[in-house]
Amino acid sequence: MSYTTCKDYHAAELNFKEFVETHFSHGDVSIIQETMCEPMKQLHEVFSSGMVKGNRMLASSVGGIIYPLFSASKYFKEIHVIEFTDASVKHFNQWVENGDEATDWSFAAKFLSQLEGNENGWEEKEEQTRTAVKGVFKYDLLDSNSTKLVTIPEVDCFLTVFLFNVICKTKEDFKNNVKSFTSSLKIGGHMVLILALDMTCYRVGDHKFSTLTVNEKFVKKVLTxxxxxxxxxxxxPTSKENDLVDYKNMVCMVAQKVKKT
Known part of the structure; x- marks a missing residue:
């Protein structure tokens, strides 16, 4: 993959449905195993262990992906979602509203149902998730004065999957976004974070999009x-090189908020 002339996440050329279906739900089986199945295993373990508890969650993940919410919706009655463009809001709501053009997430729901020991419960899992989603907030990445996050109620958990890789241009952006997105998180609450490490770019169709390259040491320092x-x-760890994305590893971190900064 050539990394010249990469576009930004909010660029008009990014087709969110194509992005999600290529990288997370309908693409090469080996890629889906890494980008969806492995994270779902980690999220299932986190939530089912009782480590992370509460009633209200704030969730924001790359591309309007639904699968991270399947595990969470069993344990959180209210899930409030942040999206970043009109297109991503539309893509997310198409699934919530069970629209004809929505991405099919049944494979993910079936996969989690198997992990939970209830192979026939996947349709109930989808409806449980739709019921738990109480609203979608749009946060404008291009508006430095956006205050949308202020309107979100206090939450017990912030869940994010691959998001900070793609919305941050600099390491300072990463630091500021972590602080901003967890501002509504209660003291004692948890942040559940899945990130790609050492990634520089990803491809959707004929377009390449840039990412912020971060390593484990940097992420841990920011959270601390x-x-x-x-x-x-x-x-x-990743198992197969491909021309869609170039991350080295993925990490799942659970961090408890112990003080305001």
Missing amino acids: NTGFVIVKEVIM
Whole structure:
């Protein structure tokens, strides 16, 4: 993959449905195993263990992906979602509203149902998730004065999957976004974070999009400096090189907020 002339996440050329279906739901089986199945295993373990509890969650993940919410919706009655463009809001709501053009997430729902020991419960899993989603907030990445996050109620958990890789241009952006997105998180609450490590770019169709390259040491330092204590960390190695994305590893971190910064 050539990394010249990469576009930004919010660029008009990014087709969110194509992005999600290529990288997370309908693409090469080996890629889906890494980008969806392995993270779902980690999320299932986190939530089913009782480590992360509460009633209200804030969730924001790359591309309007639904699968991270399947595990969470069993344990959180209210899930509030942040999206970043009109297109991503539309893509997310198409699934919530069971629209004809929605991405099919039944494979993910079936996969989690198998993990939970109830192979026939996947349709109930989808409806449980739709019911738990109480609203979608749009946060404008291009508006430096956006205050949308202020309107979100206090939450017990912030869940994010691959998001900070793609919305941050600099390491300072990463630090600021972690602080901003966890501002509504209660003291004692948890941040559940899945990131790609050492990634520089990804492809959707004929377009390439840039990412912020971060490593494990940097992420841990940011969380610590933002008032968190890391209580769980799992590195998920990649198994196959491909021309869609170039991350080296993926990491799942659970961090508890112990103070405001």
